[in-house]
Amino acid sequence: MRWRAHLLFMKNIKILVWFSILLLLIPAIPAQAAVIKTAVGVSSAFVEKTGTVNLTVFISSDEKIAGGSLDILYNSDQVRINANDVKMTDTLSPYLSSGGSDAAGNVSLSFAKSTGSVIDGTVMEVKATVLTLGSGKVNELKLENVELYTEQGKKITTQVIDGQIKPFTGKEKTHANPVANDKSWVVTLNSSYNPATLNAQAVSVKRGSIVVPVEVKGVSATKFRVKPVGTYPRGTYTMDITNQLRSTNGAKLSKPVRFTFKVN
Amino acid sequence: MNYTMNRIMTLLMVFGVVLLSGFIGGKVHAAETLEVGESRSLGTNVEVPVTVRDAMYLSSGNVVITTPANQGVKLKRFRPTPAFEDKVFRTKWTVVNNKLDLNFVSISGKEERVADKKIIMGYLVYELSDKFEAGKSVDLSIVSANMKGRLNTDFLVAFMHGKIERKMPVGDVVGNNKPTAAAAIRILQHLNNPITDREAFLSADVNGDGVLTQEDAQWILDYVAGKRTTFLAIQSKELDNAVLKSEYSDQVSALNGRAPYTFKRVGSLPSGMSLDENTGKISGTPTRAGSYTFTIQVTDAVGDIEKQMFRIDVIDSNLLSVEKLLPINVKLNGTPELPAKVNVTYKDKTKGTESVTWQPVDTSKMGTFIAKGMIGDSGFTVSVEVNVVTANYLNSIKVAYVQFLNLHTIEVDVSADVYKVTVNSTYNMHFEGDKKFSLISSSFDANSTVVFRMYDKYGNLLETKQYILKPN
Known part of the structure; x- marks a missing residue:
């Protein structure tokens, strides 16, 4: 009986180990008094060699936004983004907008309409060609001049999440046994996260280099769920959790996490 | 042989002199x-x-x-x-x-x-x-x-x-001291919540067409996103009709760029007319009737370029010219007081008045519009600038006259927005306090027509008012 209880306990531990990814949150940014509910970011991409990589620019807010602007600065000696490599998504279709790449180190976006709306999604897709991996093998995608406005013209306080193009250097884990094709993963953090930063850029699932559509949804202050939109076809998948997921006080993940699992 | 040699020598000498004069008298251009x-x-x-x-x-x-x-x-x-x-x-x-x-x-x-x-x-x-x-x-x-x-x-x-x-930056509109997306938001709200302050309105009207539309918001968004580096614009207007074999003069203006500007024509002007590249003035005596469409390209001092298409209709008419009408202010949704008759000069140089049939003017939106009218059955059109505003800038005019001194005492009562009043663009009226300006002058004839111009604190023209100096 005692032996069975021990076995059950060990099994629970195992489940916890495999089904939860304990993510250490290092306070890299000073603690803030209130959670910034609006985030603007450019996605990070993990690449091991030169070539093309798809990036996204996202805005997540529960506040109504009537307009705004941003610049993404990059090193044009290391990364090439031509004018036709930048596309606005339908998220901003109700807005008057402008933007694109000057092909010399700056991608810009500006948009406006007469009334405010909640924006939560990808606003721009960028195809970048990595010419060389930069110093420390990191190509920075730095967001500058980020300004979001309400309908009244008031500036909205925004958490800005810069992106990077770099080789993966985080924690890697592999799930031992194959899982069902509708597998729903619940990821547990050891401190609460900022929901504005929980999105398809911070948490993504890929099959090879193909991004698989998943639903990323908060479960509690410290947990979120990742499940497929539909089902996973048979194959091997990697779930990347980048350090673009921020804690409520703005802290980054100490290291990105890559979790590999197999679907039968 | 000698003759040929002489000619060659002469040519060489002329060439040398031309070269030398170019070297001595020519301007050395700084690159x-x-x-x-x-x-x-x-x-x-x-x-x-x-x-x-x-x-x-x-x-x-x-x-x-x-x-x-x-x-x-x-x-x-x-x-x-x-x-x-x-x-x-x-x-x-x-x-x-x-x-x-x-x-x-x-x-x-x-x-x-x-x-x-x-x-x-x-x-x-x-x-x-x-x-x-x-x-x-x-x-x-x-x-x-x-x-x-x-x-x-x-x-x-x-x-x-x-x-x-000390003026609002072009494209600022909301007081951010630079063009931002907030300005574009405010312009898009203008239809339901008009921008009434003249300085803010002019700051918002980046394309210089006198009205605030989605195009102004788009220009500002393009500027913020770096797709546009200047707000250089050509002030939109409809050029006056020209009369066959009569002198003509009108002006195209540039704004929001770095002066001086140079103007260039692309396409054909009516024969007999030309464009002054330094001033944008179009003048001359047209020799052939017809409708002429052309583009004016303006380049500012730093090389920015803007273009706009214009049209001049050259008509054959018994009229030689029509008086230039001054801009008229009208309140939002009001009816502009357009003149029923205008002074004209006939081809035989005699003067007279002719009735005008005006096309309706939409005053439901703030801004500057052009009212067009037809003079009798002459085929001649006349136009006047109508400024749709939200306030009366001029409340009243008092005139007193001492005949033996030919001395006019003029007092105007204006709105709080008015900081300067001129008469005939020559005389500055004296601020008396309490929204009143006055002028005592012997420069005007009795019952002469004068033009008052009212300006705001930034020097923007708020209203132009033509007035007959009759004691009241």
């Missing part, structure tokens, strides 16, 4: 330009860019720029761009008594290639006090600029002096 920007601000500070233009290479230089003292404009510092902040050039500067003395030298010790032949060295950072009043302007003068380029050779630098104006 490189140092430009101090023109900035506007209603805030407590402003930055003015300092740019080297038309330079292929740059190795070192010294620049001295002064700003007048005691004007409420204090030069605090110079903010170099990254290239001039130890990235490409090493820069040392001092600011003493509103004077910047700046030296730079390339870190490599060699000339540096200038991308697109243009490089911003940095920004003059000014602090503005209340003493620098609305509508005022100070000049920023380049005292000296010595620069070296390839192989350490000296440039002959042309100066483009700068200025700071």
